[in-house]
Amino acid sequence: MQLKHKIVALAILPLLLASAVIGALVLLHAQRLGEQQARLIETSIIASKQTELKHYVELALSAITPLYGSGRDDPAIQQQVLATLAGLDYGSDGYFFVYDGTGRNLMHPRQPELVGRNLLTMTDPYGVHAIQALLTSARSGDGFQRYHWQKPSTGQLTEKLAYVVMLDRWGWMLGTGLYLDDVEQATGQARAEVAANIRGTMWAIAGVALVAVLLVFAGGLTLNLSEHRLADRKLQLLAQRIVSSQEEERSRVSRELHDGISQLLVSVKFQLELACHELEAGRAQALGTLRGGLARLGEAIAEVRRISHDLRPSLLDSFGLAAAIGQLAAEFERRSGLAVEYQERLAGARLPDRESVALFRIVQEALTNIERHAQAQSVSIALAQSGPAVQLRVCDDGIGFDLARIEQAHSGGIGLRNIRERIEHLGGRFTLSSAPGRTELMVILPLPD
Structure with missing residues (x-):
C-alpha cells in the first residue's frame, strides 16, 4: 500500500x-x-x-x-x-x-x-x-x-x-x-416510535459518517493531486536547474579554455614559429625566444592543472578534505592577495566522499563570492569535528549583503540555494548571516555511522 x-x-x-x-x-x-x-x-x-x-x-x-x-x-x-x-x-x-x-x-x-x-x-x-x-x-x-x-x-x-x-x-x-x-x-406505540426514532438517528449518523468519509476522501484526493503537481513542478525546476548548472559549468570551462589555455597555446605557437625563423636566419636571439616559448608552455600547463583542480581536486582523493581546503586557501590567498587564516581540527580523520565533496564545494563557492563581491581584507576558515558531526565556518570582514535579496536571485555557480539543498540532502544544517564588517557561513554536517 x-x-x-x-x-x-x-x-x-x-x-x-x-x-x-x-x-x-x-x-x-x-x-x-x-x-x-x-x-x-x-x-x-x-x-x-x-x-x-x-x-x-x-x-x-x-x-x-x-x-x-x-x-x-x-x-x-x-x-x-x-x-x-x-x-x-x-x-x-x-x-x-x-x-x-x-x-x-x-x-x-x-x-x-x-x-x-x-x-x-x-x-x-x-x-x-x-x-x-x-x-x-x-x-x-x-x-x-x-x-x-x-x-x-x-x-x-x-x-x-x-x-x-x-x-x-x-x-x-x-x-x-x-x-x-x-x-x-400505548406501550407498543411508544416502543414503535422509539424504534423509528432510533432508525432515523442511525440513518442520520450513517449519513454524517458517509459525508465525512467522502469529504476526507475528497480532501485526500485533492491533497494528493496538489502534492503531485507540486512534486512535478519541483522536479521540473530541479531538472532545469541541473541543466542550467551544467550549461553554466560548461560555459565557465569553455571561457577558461578559450581565454586562458587557448591564448597561451597560441602565444607558445607564435614563440616557437618565431624561434624557428630566427634559427633559420642564424640570429643569436633565437635561444631566448625558444626559452620564452617554453615559459609560456609552462604557464599553459599550470592553467590546465588549475582548471583540473577546480573540477576535481586531486588532493581531495589523495590526502583528504583538510589538505584540499588548505591548498584551496593558499591558492586563493596567493591569487587574491587577501589574508587567509585556515584552522582545521579533524585530527587526521578521513570524511566520506559525499561529505568531503560537499564541504569542499561550499568553501570554493564561498571564496569565489568573497573575491568577487565582499571587498574584504581578510578571510578565516575553520574546519573541525564536533562529536558525531563536522563543522565548517567561513568568515570575512567585507561589506556584507542583503541575504533575502541574494537568496531570491538566481546566482551563478552552485549558489546559496544549491548549498542549502546539498546540505539538507545530507541531513545537515546551513546558516548564513551577513552585516557590514562580518559575513559568516556555518555548516554542520553529521557523519555517517
Whole structure:
C-alpha cells in the first residue's frame, strides 16, 4: 500500500470507528430511554385505571349500601343485592362480579354460564389461579390483581386489572376490572416510535459518517493531486536547474579554455614559429625566444592543472578534505592577495566522499563570492569535528549583503540555494548571516555511522 493510501486509510478508519461507537452508544441509550418511557406510560395508565376501579367499586358499594346495611342476611336480600350489581355496568366490557369465600361464582352478567361453578382452581393461560389470587388480594386489603380473562366484546383472552373488596358479613368478594389491551397498545406505540426514532438517528449518523468519509476522501484526493503537481513542478525546476548548472559549468570551462589555455597555446605557437625563423636566419636571439616559448608552455600547463583542480581536486582523493581546503586557501590567498587564516581540527580523520565533496564545494563557492563581491581584507576558515558531526565556518570582514535579496536571485555557480539543498540532502544544517564588517557561513554536517 502506498503512503498516500495509508494516510487516507488512517484518516477514514478512526472516523468510521468513532461513528460506529457513537451509533452503538446512541442505540443503547435510546433503547433504554424507550423502555423507560414505555414503563412510565404503563405505570401512568395502570395508576389511572386503579383509581378508576376504586371509584367504580365505591359506586357499587354505594348502590348496595341500603340493602347490605339493613342488617338482613336472608337469601331474598342477597338476591336483591346480586340483581342490583348485575344491573350496574359501564361500557361494553365493564361489569361487576361476585364470588363467595370458596371461589364459587354468584353473579357474572357477561358470562352467566359461570354462575354456580367453583372456579377456585381455574388458571389463565399463564398459570395464574385468578379467583384464588383475587380472594387473597381482597382479604389482604390490597384489592388489585392482574390476570388474563375473556374480553366480552372480542371474545379474546386479554390481560385484565381487577379490584376486589370483601363483604365480610356474608363472606362475599365483590369486584370489577378493566382490560389492559389499551395499555399494551400505548406501550407498543411508544416502543414503535422509539424504534423509528432510533432508525432515523442511525440513518442520520450513517449519513454524517458517509459525508465525512467522502469529504476526507475528497480532501485526500485533492491533497494528493496538489502534492503531485507540486512534486512535478519541483522536479521540473530541479531538472532545469541541473541543466542550467551544467550549461553554466560548461560555459565557465569553455571561457577558461578559450581565454586562458587557448591564448597561451597560441602565444607558445607564435614563440616557437618565431624561434624557428630566427634559427633559420642564424640570429643569436633565437635561444631566448625558444626559452620564452617554453615559459609560456609552462604557464599553459599550470592553467590546465588549475582548471583540473577546480573540477576535481586531486588532493581531495589523495590526502583528504583538510589538505584540499588548505591548498584551496593558499591558492586563493596567493591569487587574491587577501589574508587567509585556515584552522582545521579533524585530527587526521578521513570524511566520506559525499561529505568531503560537499564541504569542499561550499568553501570554493564561498571564496569565489568573497573575491568577487565582499571587498574584504581578510578571510578565516575553520574546519573541525564536533562529536558525531563536522563543522565548517567561513568568515570575512567585507561589506556584507542583503541575504533575502541574494537568496531570491538566481546566482551563478552552485549558489546559496544549491548549498542549502546539498546540505539538507545530507541531513545537515546551513546558516548564513551577513552585516557590514562580518559575513559568516556555518555548516554542520553529521557523519555517517
